[in-house]
Amino acid sequence: MASASSDSDFEGFTIDDIEDINENKSILTSDESDIDISDYSSGEEDFDNENNTDPQHNLPPDAQPLDYLFLFLPEGFLFENVAEETNKYAQHLISVRRRNDPLWQPSNTAEMRAFFTINIMFGVKQLHRLWNYWSPDVRYGDPYISSIMSKTRYSKISQYLHLTDSANAPNKNDPNYDSLYKVRPVIDLLVNNYKTVYLPRKNLSVDEAMIGYKDRVHFRQYMPAKPTKLRIKVREVCESETGYCVNFDVYTKLGVRSTLLSYININFSSIDQNLEYSLSKPKPK
Template sequence: MASEISSDSEFDGFDEEQVLSAVEKDREIQERVRRIVDNESDVDVSEEESEDSAESSDEDEMCGDIYMRNVNRDWDHELSEVNIPAFEEETGVQNRLNPDARPIDYFFRFLPQVFFENLATETNRYATQKGPDPRWSPTNANEMRAFVSINIFMGVRQLPCISNYWSTDERFSDPFIASIMPKTRFVKINQYLHLRDTSNTPGRNDPAYDPLFKVRNLIDVIQPKLRETYKPGKNLSVDEGMIGFKGRLHFRQYMPAKPTKWGIKVWQICESDTGYCCGFDIYTGKKPGGRQHGLGYDVVWNLSKHYHHQNRHLYFDRFFSSVTLAEHLELVGTYVCGTIVANRKGLPDNVKKAKLKNRGDIIQMQKGNLIATSFKDKRQITFLSSFAPPHLDENTGKPHVNILYNKHMGGVDKFDQMASYYPVGRPGTKWWRYILWYIVNLSILNAWVLYQKSEKNPPPQKGYDHLGFRMDVADQLRAGFTSRKHRIGRKAKNCNKKIAIQSINHHELVKIDGRKKMCRECSLHNRKTLSGRPVETTFKCGFCDLPLCRNGCFTSFHERNLN
């Protein structure tokens, strides 16, 4: 890990002329690279352009030289060592917390208190828009924190139905969750949960239409925090994941090879060693106008653009790989390693048509720093790399590109594996909530990486793991909140025994086993609840076996019928 940044007192800052000069220089470099990437035919060595290039910076000349060397050079069987700059970027946690910071403090680096305040505001707004509900009372940030913590706890202890957590059956019930808030309150908050005002959502024919409008504000808030909070190491992997969802959605995807076959596809870039998610992009279907270099090219370029010009190494599979992508990324100081479809445009014919018979057979061809490799292991596989050394590794008998790919490609898979252990949230029909819970889970996993990479005093107990950290985040998020008016006590051991609460002669008021029933007395007098529904009770007369309300109905019924 790189050394810490020096304090502000050691740096006086840049003057205005230096800043303007740097901005203008960067603008010129970006414009030159853009012209090369967007239109390869623009690369022409004319007299006029020669005069312009003479005035360009050394960095521009280096980019142009690399591109021209790769474009104009043919693939060759003669192999030489690749020549790339060293990775020298600062890595690790940025703006470190104090050693005595709690797990919730790391979580707040991604989803701070203002997120829960906005969640409460929008939930109250949506409840008001849906019309008067006599069972609804406005919520606040503390209650929303408790609501999210319950959803985290539910991911650790998963039960078939929400009602199971509040069940009177001890085999299902969870007294801890039930002590935070009643089931009716949890269901009401879940009913009106919202992230933003959707009353003015743009229609599909509107130029401002955004398929992710309902969660766009949350995505825009979390994305910069992923990059600012932690600087990853040299090796990054890009891959696709799936947010499971089986409801109706026009950009829902089906991927039969994935463990989660139906859902919302999400592209991710993660640190290879830790699985820290540095960025993500949710796929919403084909975009009008087409793509110049294909979907895989655009995904890798957009996810990695914040890490260009840093000499990082990117790993991805054959869905994304292309010779064009590797050449263009090398222009911006980013180097690639990945599998590639053997018939991909730009690969040499000898690699495309190679039919290797024996295990260990290999064909390699080179073009600048690019090396195309076809290797026969259990099956024949093709690689493309711009930084891996050529030839075979002496110890394993496999090409270096194969070893590097297997070692560093699993960053996204590591993230998905950790996320699958304890999914946040409950199944439902609203697609945007799946993205909300995905981001909450992502924040917990990234916070766990920060916690592991940070100095802690006192140190955590031996055996403290991801599960313990997750439970601490949920408990500290709740912060002792409870919306119950009375504390829930433990049931008596003889809970099956019917205890008389009131009695008139041999008529006794007892608890009903199971669900509530309609009160006979209230039904006789046509009494209704505030919402217009029949009055139900959990009590009955043990002798008459009639459901009767505890307050008034039991007494009035028997006084009228016994006299």
């Protein structure tokens, strides 16, 4: 299992890391959100986008779910770029350790596609232990998954999986240090495509979502009063009618508002002012 001493010492995932729950976590004792927009006013005079709302893509009516996925995460990034960065990170760790990894071979676009396919299948058929998917026991084993990739190869790709070039890692002592730099390319790509693929109607909601995460991050929340206790908090701007996510910001404790209410073609000045007031005003005792 990877050491939990420091984010900067992270050397990839093992199967046990994926399954175990790290006990180091922050605790929110209140059952309430830390966003209070009770004084929110709609600001409709600043917002007139009703005539321009529409999907902003050219997919045909019979498009497959995978076609929609690639609208937000293009194949070139999801497979080619991730394979390239994973290979670079594996070579970096091998060089730092000064010893070869006999089980590692460079990955490629086709193999990375297979890797993500397997992870999607995990959500379709859920088993108690990850290794059960490769079990010879017919009650547990999944012949489709085991035919795509061996468990050893899956484990190795998980260990070295990377999205960014480690050579460009920011200094942790920098006051503007980005705790999410390892996944920042994905976040930026998603946010940009959320904005461009669909233009929402004027009725929007600002809310929070909790994303499950079992590895170590200093900003993971522990909320004992909630059914979902160990999660990463995400603030979202969504279209009220459809629930479509227009923009989001991962709460890392380095800033409450960040880029939540700023995105192209829409003026949020009134909403932004009211939210800023709600966040800064004293809480009632």
